[in-house]
Amino acid sequence: MGQCTSDQSVENREASTINRDIDKRIKLEQESLGSTVKLLLLGAGETGKSTVLKQLKLIHGIGFTSDERKTFRSAIILNIMTCAKTLVKAMAELKIPYGYNPVEDRLSDPQRLQYEKYTSRISATSVDRNVTSQTVQISSDTRLNSIEMDKHENGVSEKRLETVASITQCNFVLENKIPEFARLIEGCDITFCFGSENVVPGEIVEAILSAWKDSGADFIPTDQDILAARILTTRVSDIKFMVQDIQFVVYDLGGQRSERKKWIPYFDSVQAILFLVAISSYDQVCFEDNETNRNKLEVSPVQTHFPSFTGANTFENASEYFSRQFLCLNKFPEKKMYVHFTWATDTKQISKVLATVNHIILSD
Ligand SMILES: Nc1nc2c(ncn2[C@@H]2O[C@H](COP(=O)(O)OP(=O)(O)OP(=O)(O)O)[C@@H](O)[C@H]2O)c(=O)[nH]1
Numbered sequence: 001m002g003q004c005t006s007d008q009s010v011e012n013r014e015a016s017t018i019n020r021d022i023d024k025r026i027k028l029e030q031e032s033l034g035s036t037v038k039l040l041l042l043g044a045g046e047t048g049k050s051t052v053l054k055q056l057k058l059i060h061g062i063g064f065t066s067d068e069r070k071t072f073r074s075a076i077i078l079n080i081m082t083c084a085k086t087l088v089k090a091m092a093e094l095k096i097p098y099g100y101n102p103v104e105d106r107l108s109d110p111q112r113l114q115y116e117k118y119t120s121r122i123s124a125t126s127v128d129r130n131v132t133s134q135t136v137q138i139s140s141d142t143r144l145n146s147i148e149m150d151k152h153e154n155g156v157s158e159k160r161l162e163t164v165a166s167i168t169q170c171n172f173v174l175e176n177k178i179p180e181f182a183r184l185i186e187g188c189d190i191t192f193c194f195g196s197e198n199v200v201p202g203e204i205v206e207a208i209l210s211a212w213k214d215s216g217a218d219f220i221p222t223d224q225d226i227l228a229a230r231i232l233t234t235r236v237s238d239i240k241f242m243v244q245d246i247q248f249v250v251y252d253l254g255g256q257r258s259e260r261k262k263w264i265p266y267f268d269s270v271q272a273i274l275f276l277v278a279i280s281s282y283d284q285v286c287f288e289d290n291e292t293n294r295n296k297l298e299v300s301p302v303q304t305h306f307p308s309f310t311g312a313n314t315f316e317n318a319s320e321y322f323s324r325q326f327l328c329l330n331k332f333p334e335k336k337m338y339v340h341f342t343w344a345t346d347t348k349q350i351s352k353v354l355a356t357v358n359h360i361i362l363s364d
């Protein structure tokens with residue numbers, strides 16, 4: 001009995017020490033939460049939320065670990081291959097020859113516009129839905145090794161199409177297929193074909209393929225390559241950083257329809273929501289590059305998709321119109337809404353916007 005009592009008092013003492021520790025931790029967390037600014041990155045899929053999170057890592061000096069770079073490397077290769085599949089299909093359907101040079105070989109205007117429209121949709125339609133943070137992986141699978149490459153083929157061939165299709169249909173990257181893939185699309189003007197606004201812009205595809213030829217599997221993506229990489233978010237990730245002695249925590253949530261049910265628990269004690277919209281997706285064309293934009297606005301006038309838009313079909317008018325559409329949705333005038341136009345993949349531009357956002361939050 002005596003033994004029992006003494007055991008109980010030891011247990012009680014231990015329990016109360018643990019309780020005290022827990023209370024202390026909760027108090028500390030509450031104190032630190034008091035000076036924490038919580039932000040959510042929300043918006044539909046492929047609007048640039050994860051890109052902004054990557055930018056925050058760069059801007060606040062956190063950067064990417066070598067494991068992260070390896071994951072992005074796999075994602076980039078898979079992105080390129082998936083885009084290439086669409087590209088090769090488009091070239092076949094529109095009868096655009098390999099070796100096509102957009103400057104010297106003028107396509108007929110309707111053919112060119114149709115092609116531009118087709119390739120500008122690559123980002124929206126052809127990204128492999130299986131490229132998620134969980135599934136990106138490299139495999140040296142040799143099942144497809146027997147594919148015979150038609151290296152010296154000129155012009156579009158069924159065989160070439162089939163080869164790209166088989167290389168890209170797997171849910172993982174066949175690393176040993178990269179050099180073959182590089183040869184396969186050697187005949188087309190990659191920069192033009194991929195454009196500057198697709199999931200992986202042409203310049204990056206070109207750089208990656210040439211790096212691959214030079215360094216084989218040693219290719220490590222740069223920060224800019226990583227900003228262009230597309231990995232669909234299925235896991236919430238966050239980043240913490242300090243601004244003027246205040247801790248910011250930013251959550252990146254998946255924007256695909258199936259992911260949006262995960263948003264609800266994150267609304268507690270949120271200071272601001274950064275809601276991202278891809279302005280180009282009014283019909284899946286790009287707004288960022290002035291020259292291309294203006295061409296594409298001609299192909300796909302805003303009024304066709306938004307009949308209430310009555311202004312001249314210009315970039316400025318359309319931007320102003322979309323901004324008004326969003327501001328009108330605010331049902332709570334005491335809650336302020338600010339609209340910023342930016343390009344999430346451009347670190348300089350995005351850091352200016354984020355500085356303004358921080359300023360607004362801290363002065364409220
Ligand atoms: N051209 C252009 N591309 C962008 C921009 N922002 C993001 N991208 C690209 O668009 C693709 C999708 O961007 P993400 O940041 O992964 O999109 P997300 O909103 O996180 O998408 P989910 O995770 O599915 O919700 C990536 O390949 C980015 O590089 C932009 O402002 N301009």
Ligand SMILES: [Mg+2]
Nearest residue numbers: 049050232233
């Ligand atoms: Mg994302």
